[in-house]
Amino acid sequence: MIIRRGARFFAALAVVVCLTACSGADADGARASDERWPRWDESAGVAEVVAFMNVAVPEGAAEVEGAVQVNPREDVYLLSFVTSEENAEGIAEDLRSETPLEDRKVDFAPQGERFGHLGLPEPESVEGARWAGVCPPCVGDERRSKMQWIEVYVQTLEADRVRVYLQAF
Incomplete structure (x- = not known):
């Protein structure tokens, strides 16, 4: 049960990191799609x-x-x-x-x-x-x-x- 919760947590964390990285935001927080x-x-x-x-x-x-x-x-x-x-x-x-x-x-x-x-x-x-x-x-x-x-x-x-x-x- 603890392994499942840990796996879910890391899976959710990976999704958040991926969405943030793939959002097109640069170092200033501007979105590339706003160009x-x-x-x-x-x-x-x-x-x-x-x-x-x-x-x-x-x-x-x-x-x-x-x-x-x-x-x-x-x-x-x-x-x-x-x-x-x-x-x-x-x-x-x-x-x-x-x-x-x-x-x-x-x-x-x-x-x-x-x-x-x-x-x-x-x-x-x-x-x-x-x-x-x-x-x-x-x-x-x-x-x-x-x-x-x-x-x-x-x-x-x-x-x-x-x-x-x-x-x-």
Whole structure:
């Protein structure tokens, strides 16, 4: 009888210890599940995004902005800058999309507020923006084998100046 009570006590103690250890609490008592998603990696910027996307920001580009949105499954890398139409076309071609930049209808909602973090409108909502997207591993682009998808939007601003939006995950 005493052995049974002792076994029950230790079994109950083991359950309590396991529940406490598995609760996701850290040293400060905060729960890991309380972390908000998505969130922005405040230490990441243009350099980290360029390295992940394996793209070059054209010399003389203006308004260069980059950010990383941290998500539980995959992070989203954002890059935007203003450059010439020729540079934008070259960047789009370098993605190895099966189709060239094409007009994209503005009849669907943006994929959340991502570029808004950079102070820009979402490219899906920009009238007249042209788009191309590609799955790098699907087209054998070993330079970008770490990502599942990369897309570019090109918005015409004025004579030979365009805003380039790049998004990858």
